[in-house]
Each structure stands twice: as C-alpha cells, then as structure tokens.
C-alpha cells in the first residue's frame with residue numbers, strides 16, 4: 001500500500017464520521033439561533049413604509065392646511081383626533097401634554113429626539129413608523145416615545 005492508497009482522516013470521516021456530524025451540525029445551528037433570537041421591536045412594520053421626506057435632501061415645512069411637504073413629497077400630518085393617535089396620546093405640541101394623564105412624559109421629550117422619528121433635526125415634521133403614510137410634527141409627542149441614543 002502506498003501513501004496515496006492509505007485512507008486519510010478525511011476518507012475515514014467521509015465513511016463513518018461525516019454521517020454522524022451532520023445531525024450535530026444542525027443541532028449547533030439550532031443552538032446558535034436560540035442563543036441569539038431576533039430583536040423584538042414594539043412597532044408594526046408597514047409593508048409600504050412612508051417615504052422619508054429627507055431622502056431627497058429637502059426640508060419639511062408644515063402648512064396651515066395640516067400637511068407637511070418636502071420637495072416632491074407631501075404627506076399629511078397625523079391628526080391628534082385619529083383613533084390611532086388617541087390610543088398613543090399623540091399631542092401635536094409636546095409642551096401641551098397633560099402631565100396628569102401622561103405621567104411618562106418628561107419635559108424636553110418630543111418627536112425630534114425620539115428614536116422612532118425619521119426626520120432630520122432641522123425638519124418641522126417627519127415620518128414615524130407608528131403612523132405609516134403620515135408625518136408627525138417634530139415638536140409632537142406620544143406615549144411610545146423612546147429617547148434617541150447619543
């Protein structure tokens with residue numbers, strides 16, 4: 001028997017061990033998945049999210065008609081009377097939040113410094129995933145507020 005005729009460890013594994021390794025590989029993969037579950041987010045993902053009005057580079061200006069516009073994009077502002085807005089105590093002006101009924105609100109909290117806000121700091125309004133197809137005022141607030149990191 002020459003050196004090349006001798007079974008290598010790979011040959012031995014392919015004959016015996018590899019069949020045993022496959023189930024273990026699957027188990028390892030399952031274990032790895034269960035140790036790192038996907039992050040949970042409290043927001044529903046809209047299949048057609050509202051376009052980011054800042055993506056075009058234009059600012060957002062809220063108008064008296066209740067809409068916010070950018071260069072090419074015009075989405076209506078969230079109506080505080082809308083049931084989805086009421087459910088989250090959305091208030092168009094964070095300084096007008098009633099503390100007694102919204103004890104989680106802290107002074108200084110507003111959409112512009114919320115992690116969910118999609119507008120730029122200079123924008124008067126921007127998208128929020130909680131209100132697909134609408135924009136929230138930068139100075140608004142709701143009880144889903146989450147402080148933006150940084």
Ligand code: SF4
Nearest residue numbers: 111114117128142145
């Ligand atoms: Fe959206 Fe945050 Fe404003 Fe609530 S406070 S409307 S979650 S951006």
